[in-house]
Amino acid sequence: MGNRTLTFKIFRYNPQKPEVKPYMQEYKLEEVSGMTIFVALNKIREELDPSLMFDFVCRAAICGSCAMVINGRPTLACKTLTKDLPAKISLLPLPVFKLVGDLAVDTGTWFRDMAIKTEAWVHTTKEFDPTALEERMDNKTAQEIYEPDRCVECGCCVAGCATANIRADFLGAAGINRVARFMLDPRDERSPEEYYEVVGAEEGAFGCMGLMACDDNCPMEIPLQTQLSFVRRKMLAQGLKLKTEKVAL
Amino acid sequence: MLSQRILTKNPKADAYLDAIEMATGICLVSFLWAHMLFVSTIILGPEVFNGLSEFFDIYLLSYIGVPAIAIIGLIHFVVAGRRIPTNIRDQKIIWQHAKQLRHTDTWTWIFQAITGMAILVLAALHIWAISTGWPIRAESAAERMQAFWWFYLILLALGEYHASIGLYRVFVKWGWFPRKPIFFVLKVVTVIIVALGLGAMWVFLQLGGAA
Ligand code: FES
Numbered sequence: 130m131g132n133r134t135l136t137f138k139i140f141r142y143n144p145q146k147p148e149v150k151p152y153m154q155e156y157k158l159e160e161v162s163g164m165t166i167f168v169a170l171n172k173i174r175e176e177l178d179p180s181l182m183f184d185f186v187c188r189a190a191i192c193g194s195c196a197m198v199i200n201g202r203p204t205l206a207c208k209t210l211t212k213d214l215p216a217k218i219s220l221l222p223l224p225v226f227k228l229v230g231d232l233a234v235d236t237g238t239w240f241r242d243m244a245i246k247t248e249a250w251v252h253t254t255k256e257f258d259p260t261a262l263e264e265r266m267d268n269k270t271a272q273e274i275y276e277p278d279r280c281v282e283c284g285c286c287v288a289g290c291a292t293a294n295i296r297a298d299f300l301g302a303a304g305i306n307r308v309a310r311f312m313l314d315p316r317d318e319r320s321p322e323e324y325y326e327v328v329g330a331e332e333g334a335f336g337c338m339g340l341m342a343c344d345d346n347c348p349m350e351i352p353l354q355t356q357l358s359f360v361r362r363k364m365l366a367q368g369l370k371l372k373t374e375k376v377a378l
Numbered sequence: 379m380l381s382q383r384i385l386t387k388n389p390k391a392d393a394y395l396d397a398i399e400m401a402t403g404i405c406l407v408s409f410l411w412a413h414m415l416f417v418s419t420i421i422l423g424p425e426v427f428n429g430l431s432e433f434f435d436i437y438l439l440s441y442i443g444v445p446a447i448a449i450i451g452l453i454h455f456v457v458a459g460r461r462i463p464t465n466i467r468d469q470k471i472i473w474q475h476a477k478q479l480r481h482t483d484t485w486t487w488i489f490q491a492i493t494g495m496a497i498l499v500l501a502a503l504h505i506w507a508i509s510t511g512w513p514i515r516a517e518s519a520a521e522r523m524q525a526f527w528w529f530y531l532i533l534l535a536l537g538e539y540h541a542s543i544g545l546y547r548v549f550v551k552w553g554w555f556p557r558k559p560i561f562f563v564l565k566v567v568t569v570i571i572v573a574l575g576l577g578a579m580w581v582f583l584q585l586g587g588a589a
Contacts, residue, residue, distance in 0.1 A: 201478045224475070291484055294475050295468040329389060335396040338461055339551040340483045358553025361396075368393020 193281030286343030
């Protein structure tokens with residue numbers, strides 16, 4: 130197999146140096162077998178340009194830190210093989226998240242805010258007894274919870290979402306999926322009203338326009354449509370039941 | 379929270395808006411498909427068409443139906459239209475986003491916004507045309523078709539597109555059926571309805587000279 134020469138067009142911008150306008154820089158690289166974008170970027174940094182900024186930790190699609198826009202689509206760089214791509218490859222940072230520089234974005238702050246907004250922890254009134262045996266859960270429920278829980282917080286669903294691109298306060302598929310995870314969990318004692326406070330608005334379940342770029346671009350292949358529509362149906366049922374009182378002025 | 383926000387807080391509003399968007403949409407799709415079936419009775423002959431039309435007149439169904447559909451259409455336009463970004467910057471973001479992503483369902487949403495606005499204008503003209511030429515009979519319809527066949531061709535295409543994609547989106551959002559099969563089913567239904575529409579148009583054009 131004759132090795133291809135790959136041409137990378139990479140977004141360059143350093144917010145610390147706003148005097149240099151954003152531009153696309155070209156790098157050429159010999160393709161090797163089994164090459165991922167992760168491997169390619171490291172080669173570029175080692176051999177061609179030590180100033181290039183990008184994020185990696187696990188290089189095995191577990192940590193979610195290497196998400197970027199590869200030839201237009203948000204996905205994990207460490208999971209993307211160059212052999213599946215044409216010889217011209219464009220790399221852009223994820224939109225929506227704060228740009229750290231070049232391909233590196235700060236997804237951490239966004240996901241932390243989301244976790245706080247959705248109160249992403251089990252709400253229970255039960256006293257924790259460290260000596261007692263753990264409560265049992267049937268396998269079906271455990272599996273159901275595990276589905277949304279596979280999220281690695283890479284941010285691809287948010288980056289691919291048209292709504293999230295124009296609405297800073299939108300929770301995105303990641304956020305709604307997180308809520309679905311707790312709704313499914315029998316240990317979480319939150320009532321539908323309490324969940325409604327969290328996602329029963331345009332910033333949450335009702336803001337989704339159903340474009341499904343999240344579902345189509347999730348590197349973990351989480352069935353996001355199922356999760357989103359599950360939360361939406363629950364929240365609509367709750368919203369139609371709700372009684373509100375007006376403040377008399 | 380800001381006081382003006384506290385005083386106007388209505389947690390139900392977003393749920394209701396979402397429900398209204400869906401309900402008006404489903405009403406309009408059902409109407410459009412029924413309407414196309416009624417119109418295509420012309421294929422069975424002018425007598426059948428006129429008979430049906432008279433039936434709607436006698437029981438005053440047209441006099442209730444037409445204004446009702448116009449109002450539902452307007453509500454749908456306002457409620458579904460709330461999703462369309464109104465400032466230039468956000469619109470630019472959406473276009474750039476769609477071009478970069480090359481994702482079918484994202485593009486169809488943009489077309490949905492465009493066809494929605496076009497339908498608002500075209501459907502208004504259509505209602506104006508039929509009400510000034512009242513009652514609807516095979517001859518008057520044939521005359522209209524002769525003069526404005528291109529108008530009806532555009533309205534048929536846009537209306538069917540908007541209805542099918544809209545209904546697909548409803549199923550996607552509420553998750554009642556799996557996405558891919560429902561898309562296929564809706565495509566088949568659309569082809570049938572468009573074929574009926576074209577068939578009816580053709581018959582009207584044939585009638586036109588004779589009438
Ligand atoms: S480096 Fe951890 S997911 Fe890619």
